[in-house]
Amino acid sequence: MADSSTTSVRPVEPTDETRWRELFRGYREFYHLPESEEVVSRVWSWLMDAEHESQGLVAEADGRIVAIADFRRFSRPSTGTGGLWLDDLFTDPEARGTGSGRALIARLQEIAAAEGRSVVRWITADDNDQAQILYDKVATKTHWLTYDAKPLSPVSTD
Secondary structure (H helix, E strand, C coil): CCCCEEEEECCCCCCHHHHHHHHHHHHHHCCCCCHHHHHHHHHHHHCEEEEEEEECEEECCCCCEEEEEEEEEEEEEECEEEEEEEEEEEEEHHHHEEEEEEHHHHHHHHHHHHHCCEECCCCCCCCCHHHHHHHHHHCCCHHHHHHHCCCCCHHHHH
């Protein structure tokens, strides 16, 4: 595979659908998420909807998409600024270590700078050691822990 000097990054386009779906399925499989074409189709539709908050980038090497990054903008009330949230980053296993992940993160940093945003932020699994090798080089690990709470059922007012 190519190195980062031959990797280019661009916004995802409608003609990328087949390859994006392959890589997004790989992302979901990597994180042991259940197979769901409904989810894959929904996220693709978000990326193709100019009014939706989610956007996507692809990294290409030698004319082939080798990695994807899905992101969105978010407000940071604690600092009175805005940031970019990297939701999904996945590189084809055959292309890992070639600079495509680094190139996608760098492009997000460029977008954030151009828009006057204060941060590009993401989370990863604590056992995703390979990705953390890159992340430790391009970003600062925070001390924040992540919590998920399930929505409560609506309270009946009858």
